[in-house]
Amino acid sequence: MYRLIYKSRSPSAIDWDTVRNILHTSEQHNKEDQLSGVLLASRTHFMQVIEGPFENVNSTFMRIVKDPRHNDIQLVSFGIIDARIFTDWAMRGIGIFDLNKDLEDRLIEKYGEEDGGLHFPLEEWMALAMIHDINMISDLPEWKQ
Ligand SMILES: Cc1cc2nc3c(=O)[nH]c(=O)nc-3n(C[C@H](O)[C@H](O)[C@H](O)COP(=O)(O)O)c2cc1C
Known part of the structure; x- marks a missing residue:
């Protein structure tokens, strides 16, 4: 089982329609x-965690990097894991x-500010800490299939 994390920038302001699409x-x-x-979205940036079998994480990321809905893609980490954080x-x-x-x-106080919103970190440990903090929040503004 593998986990990949990346950060990217959106060419236009992100809203719920962007995330939904x-x-x-x-x-x-x-x-x-x-x-x-x-998939975390600020108004300007995405940060995504993808977990699963090696080939599937890899091929999905290859598709994602070619998507014109974002650019400036920065790989934060890609490595083997014992268990998923997101079990579904x-x-x-x-x-x-x-x-x-x-x-x-x-x-923002803890992780910093970027373009007027939350800064998504480029260090894996900090990205995971931030995701853990966000996961602890009840009533998250989220879109689920
Ligand atoms: C920020 C972002 C995150 C994405 N995440 C995923 C994803 O988790 N899985 C996926 O299949 N496609 C994801 N996509 C979409 C892919 O880039 C691509 O458009 C899609 O997989 C192509 O599907 P299709 O060939 O069936 O049209 C994402 C795109 C963006 C911009």
Whole structure:
């Protein structure tokens, strides 16, 4: 089992339509490929975690990097894991831009600010810590298939 994390930038402001469209086309692929994970979106950036079998994580990432809906893609990590963080075969979509101001401010205080929103870190340990923190929040603004 493998986990890949990357960060990218969106050429236009991200909203729920952007997240919905991306995850709508991903749903069937990810189920077939036994992939799980999360797509975090600020107004300007994405950070995605993809977990699953080596070949499937690899080929999905190869498709994703060619997608014109984002650019400036930076690989944060790709490595072997003991267990999934996200146990369902699905991709959670979380709109950080819709977090309540108080929570967003606290995350920004801890992880920094970028283009007026939460900064997605490039260090794996920090990315995982941030994802863990976000996972602990109940009532997340999220889109689920
Ligand atoms: C930020 C972002 C995340 C994406 N995540 C996934 C994903 O998890 N799985 C997937 O199959 N496609 C994902 N895509 C879409 C792919 O880039 C690609 O458009 C899609 O897989 C092509 O599907 P199709 O060949 O059936 O049209 C993502 C695209 C973007 C911009």
